[in-house]
Amino acid sequence: MQSHDRATRLPASSARGRLAALPVAALLLGAAAVTNYLLARCTEDGHPPRGRFVEADGVRLHYLEQGEGKPVVLLHGNGAMAEDFAISGVFQRLAARHRVIAFDRPGFGYSERPRDRVWTASEQAAVIREALRQLGVRRPIILGHSWGAMVALELALADPLDTSGLVLLAGYYAPTARMDVALLSGTGLPVLGDLLRYTVSPLLGRLLGPWFVRKLFAPQPVTAEFREQFSLEMALRPSQLRAMGEDTALMVPSAAALAKRYPALSVPAIVMAAAGDRIVDIDRQSRALHEQLRRSELWIVDWSGHMVHHMVPEDVVAAVTVIADAAWEMPVSALPSTAANDDSS
Template sequence: MSFLVWVAGVLGALLIAAFAYSAFMNGQAADKFPPLGKFVEVKGARLHYVEAVPEGGGKGVPIVLIHGASGNLRDFLVSIFPGLAKEHRVLAFDRPGHGWSERPDIEDIHDPARQAELIRDALLKLGIEKAVVLGHSWGGAVAAAYALEFPENLAGVLVMSGATHPWEGGVAWYHSVVRTPLIGGLFARTLAVPGGRFLSQAGIAGNFAPDPAPEGFGADIGLPLLFRPANFKANSEDTGNLKSHLARQSKRYGEIAVPTIILTGNRDRTVRAKIHSYVLHEQIEGSELIKLKGTGHMPHHVHGGVVREALSRLATGGPLRPGLHEIEAPEAH
């Protein structure tokens, strides 16, 4: 009995230490990576966004950038946002529950269509009735849902390395743990921070591969914000439920009639093009598919100029180029 008591005491002490360490590091993350923009309230939740408007208001309609899983709007601020902002009105949003955006108390908030609705409502509140929407990775599902549900508010959509179709297999084990009552809350408050710090570099490298990841990328995008309990839970809810939502949503892609550009790296190991982007292109009549040869999951960092050109064409009503277009060599953004 004394041995069991000793083991329980050690485990309890470790949990307390992990809790204290996590709370301290999460406080540090909030201080180091504060909100960078403004907030707009929709359905009882404040959404965080950064906006840039060039002199004269910018060319064409505004461009809206939606990030993927485990991320926030800072990913765009260190890639395509500055270049776009020279000529266009640009807005980047933290998705609900990510970065500094609040998560509304809506049962199906993990549905890409529901998140598209919140962002659409936010834009309307800001006086933007029509925009071009780019969605990256998980955000690609939001962009596709936007095109299905709110075509009247779109001048075009760019699905970049988008998760758009159900896939074989599941998701990382911890997404299930975090969504488990009681246990999930304990996990998020004790193990998410040390686990995240240990695994984040490998995750970043995997997302960029075969392209090299920029040095200091985790800090540049404020990655430590992800490991705060509410953010971590929101990310797991989104990731764990995405497959079932896509099983329904993907059957409707043939209905999409807005100008659509699909952009993907053919070496993407995170969201494989053969399962997602290539199939999406086949389903959407007249869509343009840009295949970046030798590129991974982060084309906005490696092929920034290509992404900006595609968005600019959509924003200004430029010509779509239906069919497949391959690009060989990466360029600096």
């Protein structure tokens, strides 16, 4: 009988222990949230915005601008910011001959990302298109890296008559099954994502961030400029973690929305890929895109990884020059009549 009494009391004791642990867990999570919030504010104090702001469709966008001449618009990948192009040297090299505008895409860097819409590549392109209109930018060459390449394609497909050409670097263009989508989308979820991005995700990012950066650059080492100038803490702010999670979750749907429309694209394009890329499969992505585009060249860097603009900035600038020479010599009236906006998909 005594044994039976003890058996009935143990689960109750265990339950009380678990209940007692809840306030402790809540306290720890609260402390983590406050700590990460304060770290984010300190990080921003140490890395104030270097550029200007423009409001487009109710969204405040931060951008860097330098140079004069034919405009070139730069769109960064997931997790990065406009300064990524400055760190690589591409921004400054292009500014010697062009008016260069590098945006912080919505939610990254110092750009806002309101919750009143789903931030697909198409939605981001619409906001950036309005920002370019306000800045008086006509017929730009649009350069996009990685996730930014999808936004660049959406811009060109939506308004080909106002796009001189595209330079697409290490992009993701066709929907595929990806494990990283399931693993890295959590911070973009409502409620649960808010909890993660203010508590455990910044800690995990500090632990795993250096490994992931090495994977981005592999098989080459991370450049000294990136190691010294890129702020991992800026990338791990809760606001940017939300944007990263949402972009990851929307990557496959955004590519799927684009995939059937590529043959209608009439603007000249250079598709640049890296043979050593460990983030995207260049055969299923860059080669396949090149085969679908009507006016494109495929440039492959044999020894580089995903961060191709850091490895061969001079080649990226050369690609812009090729597009500039091809596009600006052609009057708008010479573009095929099929270059109209295609919403059939």
